[in-house]
Amino acid sequence: MLGLLSAGPASGYDLLKTFELSLENVWPATQSQLYAELGRLAKEGLVRVAAEGPRGRKEYEITEEGRAELRHWLVEVPPTMTRRSDMLLRVFFLDQVGTGAARGYLERLAERAVHEHDQLLGIREFVIGQGDDALRLYGDIALEWGLRLTAAQRDWAEWAAGRVAALEQEKALEHEKAGQAVAE
Amino acid sequence: MLGLLSAGPASGYDLLKTFELSLENVWPATQSQLYAELGRLAKEGLVRVAAEGPRGRKEYEITEEGRAELRHWLVEVPPTMTRRSDMLLRVFFLDQVGTGAARGYLERLAERAVHEHDQLLGIREFVIGQGDDALRLYGDIALEWGLRLTAAQRDWAEWAAGRVAALEQEKALEHEKAGQAVAE
């Protein structure tokens, strides 16, 4: 929120829209959180109510302290790598459902990755050439991350489905062999 | 937890160790959560206390209902893609700190990705050839995801740092030109 306000003053409602439209991919937030956080930030002096508009609108702006805190967070606080992926967690237990269903799961992951990749391409077309040099660059860099991630996800899921298919084949062969042995 | 118990009975303490050792990368959990969840699962009939050992040890085992629920979750509940990456969120606001610091941030991301990649390679060496066919396969698939993710992260961060460096150059040139114009 400090980041968004650093680009100019906005109300809680404005910020909410921004989260829904452009930031939901990297940091979803609900309105309860948002308004609560605005209050907290105001109490800490990192933001301030700059103006009150119609409909009880309170326009917030970032303070110098807030800007300093933002810069501090950006460069000095070590980023925490996102863990906790239920998509990956399931992979660990995929042996519980047999090779067929496991392969299906991985194939669906691949499809999904392709779908998300396409959506990101659409966004890129849409935002192309908007904003000034610096803003465009960093937006572009973030988008590129999504593009690479979804591409990697697709490749991986397809590769994994292939590995499972190989195991399936192997098992089928063994089974056949065992059947022959019994027949002899 | 149902997944872990599907491989055989274990106590809360055992599960805790497993989370710390092998699952912390995809799904960290604290002991308070763990014991609370075990109680909840027992109340719902998805797990059952199979035996009581020394030191008050309670060995849990998965029930048929639990196994069914696990299978249900694995194949029918749509996986939620992990969003919320503070690493990526920062990128959006990197124009607040200037090109130098921004480039530094991205370069550190690249280093970090290389480091994590190496750690995963170490884990792969360590676990190679453990477990039966199916278990090894799915563990391997999960590990491969980490490998590909960290590799993509490194490539991306290096590429992004390059883009920022280009912008830096461009700005320096403009500045120089402006200086010349003033001098003339």
Added chain:
DNA sequence: ATCGTACATTCCTGTGTTGACATGTCGCTA
């Protein structure tokens, strides 16, 4: 003039998550 929609905020409930604290047992070894 009025009615629907978008604007705008606040509060509430339930759940997930973390971290700390409390409590106690068993087995080994100095």
Added chain:
DNA sequence: TAGCGACATGTCAACACAGGAATGTACGAT
């Protein structure tokens, strides 16, 4: 045999988060 370290479970307070309900205002179109 005293004590340490690993084993083992349980509880609590604080906070983050999601979803929704309640409330009201202003603007634009018919």
